[in-house]
Amino acid sequence: MHEIGSLRFHPRCYYRPDDHSPTEIWPAMIATVTDLSGDPTGAHRTWLDPDGFSETTLGKARIDTPKRAMGDLLGHAVRFGVAGEVMAAGEGIETMLSLRSVLPTMPMVAALSAAHLSAILLPDTLRRLYIVRDDDPAGDGAMATLIDRAQEAGIEAIVISPQLGDFNEDLRLLGSDALRAASRVQIAARDVARFMELAA
Known part of the structure; x- marks a missing residue:
């Protein structure tokens, strides 16, 4: 596959279910959100199941919100x-x-x-x-x-x-x-x- 440099893997990415819960650590795919010029405006994280892919989890961690984005997203990708x-x-x-x-x-x-x-x-x-x-x-x-x-x-x-x-x-x-x-x-x-x- 070509030109997927916007994706990275992090083996120990922080995840916090809510403001009152302790921070957890999960593997994650991290994607850079950029503007039309290629400048970073945000990030998207997909926490992954450490046991790998299954049809049940589709590879995502068994947490409430396995996908989260942050930053300036509107209009960007x-x-x-x-x-x-x-x-x-x-x-x-x-x-x-x-x-x-x-x-x-x-x-x-x-x-x-x-x-x-x-x-x-x-x-x-x-x-x-x-x-x-x-x-x-x-x-x-x-x-x-x-x-x-x-x-x-x-x-x-x-x-x-x-x-x-x-x-x-x-x-x-x-x-x-x-x-x-x-x-x-x-x-x-x-x-x-x-x-x-x-x-x-």
């Missing part, structure tokens, strides 16, 4: 690659990394929530935006808002929809071949050759 004329934008890190596994060179951003996705700042260079939809009401609302914002800016907006709840579910439950096939028919033909590794 966790970025994978540098956007030029084409970019894909969606909510979650896992969702975007799943899609990136079959479109490994397409620049992508994870806005971290539906509300933040609808408010994401769009690069001046952008001409085509793939909106990576989560199949839920919040995802539909973010998609509609982002379509309107892209069109107002003269950017072509194309929605990519998962077969299940999101693209991470598609990858885990249907497999990479099914994800590749479903993605291939949803992106512009010129972007298939540009961003998709067909020999995989």
Whole structure:
């Protein structure tokens, strides 16, 4: 996978359930949130299950809030690659990394929530935006808002929809071949050759 420098692993990341509880220590994936210039504006932490991945935990720690973000998030995102004329934008890190596994060179951003996705700042260079939809009401609302914002800016907006709840579910439950096939028919033909590794 290319250009995932915004992600780091920390074996002993602090977690505090609330103001009145003692601090706990868990392994975590830490993602840098950046602005359009690549300057850090915040961080997102996903605490991980020290026993590894299972379908029960999906690899996340068994705590009340295994995901938390901090900093200046509105309009900004966790970025994978540098956007030029084409970019894909969606909510979650896992969702975007799943899609990136079959479109490994397409620049992508994870806005971290539906509300933040609808408010994401769009690069001046952008001409085509793939909106990576989560199949839920919040995802539909973010998609509609982002379509309107892209069109107002003269950017072509194309929605990519998962077969299940999101693209991470598609990858885990249907497999990479099914994800590749479903993605291939949803992106512009010129972007298939540009961003998709067909020999995989």
